[in-house]
Amino acid sequence: MTAEAAFEEINEAKANLDYIYDEPDPRNYFGELGKLDYAIPDLAKPIFQKLISHLRYRKNGTIHVLDLGCSYGINAAMLKYDLSMSDLYHHWGNEALLGATAEEVAAHNREFMRDLDEPADIEMVGIDLAASATAFAKDAGLLDEDIVINLETDPLPEVAKEKLAPIDLVTSTGCVGYVTEKSFDRLLPAVTQGQAPWMGNFVLRLFPFEPIAKSLSEWGYVTEKLEGQTFPQRHFSSTEEQEQVLEQLCERGIDPAGQESEGSLLAEFYLSRPAEDVARCPIEQLLSA
Numbered sequence: 001m002t003a004e005a006a007f008e009e010i011n012e013a014k015a016n017l018d019y020i021y022d023e024p025d026p027r028n029y030f031g032e033l034g035k036l037d038y039a040i041p042d043l044a045k046p047i048f049q050k051l052i053s054h055l056r057y058r059k060n061g062t063i064h065v066l067d068l069g070c071s072y073g074i075n076a077a078m079l080k081y082d083l084s085m086s087d088l089y090h091h092w093g094n095e096a097l098l099g100a101t102a103e104e105v106a107a108h109n110r111e112f113m114r115d116l117d118e119p120a121d122i123e124m125v126g127i128d129l130a131a132s133a134t135a136f137a138k139d140a141g142l143l144d145e146d147i148v149i150n151l152e153t154d155p156l157p158e159v160a161k162e163k164l165a166p167i168d169l170v171t172s173t174g175c176v177g178y179v180t181e182k183s184f185d186r187l188l189p190a191v192t193q194g195q196a197p198w199m200g201n202f203v204l205r206l207f208p209f210e211p212i213a214k215s216l217s218e219w220g221y222v223t224e225k226l227e228g229q230t231f232p233q234r235h236f237s238s239t240e241e242q243e244q245v246l247e248q249l250c251e252r253g254i255d256p257a258g259q260e261s262e263g264s265l266l267a268e269f270y271l272s273r274p275a276e277d278v279a280r281c282p283i284e285q286l287l288s289a
């Protein structure tokens, strides 16, 4: 089976949530994902913040982050504005907003953003194929730049290469699986134009990261997995989804007993950095410092 066919088969085991990914605002995103306790951006936040604080030692000034599968700017809200998922569920998943017009939602949002503290010195670029979601994130000021593209099928346009030249850190939550090594192959020439960025990906145990790690290794990267730690991404949406996922895990030789069998999809953290950075400070030391 090709890697592409394997990813497709794994994706079929998961509930299809595509209908909430590309709306004019994130009310349904938070409404639906709130029911499933979608939590991975919250769990990723302290790790990404730690990476950013290390990167500040090697560079003065603004840290440039590329969030892959950025959606409505969720990781940007966590990292730039120090928000939590509970803030976002409260703000955008709020039932009082359900019947609101687009103008009312926009006004509510402007008020919300106006009351936030000064953002961290981070510039956020987001890539996603969902044009309405990234437009929302850009209008809200969560993203500084958005690139609407499906790198699984299309090459990176010339104009995007300029936006990606200064990237220091690539992040993703809930995205690997939708994207494969094909997207990374298309991104790598653009993001490594200057200093090679670090790449932190939270990846469901369901999906193999090896094909992406192999692509990255061709550009001088070494990938480390944070051992002994899993991160609950969300609850299963149904017993059927859970059964299908457990079956897929077993087929991949991963034992779900006491793990996904308890009711949640679990992610792991992979950090890819230039070989010399890994030699200087391995992942456990980096994240405990």
Ligand SMILES: C[S@@+](CC[C@H](N)C(=O)[O-])C[C@H]1O[C@@H](n2cnc3c(N)ncnc32)[C@H](O)[C@@H]1O
Pocket: 021, 040, 041, 068, 069, 070, 071, 072, 074, 075, 127, 128, 129, 130, 133, 149, 150, 151, 152, 172, 173, 174, 175, 178, 179
């Ligand atoms: C589960 S959501 C995660 C969103 C966000 N990172 C979070 O954790 O809340 C998956 C995101 O991946 C995006 N996506 C799916 N296929 C993609 C592709 N081929 N390229 C870029 N983004 C993609 C979807 O539009 C959606 O925004």
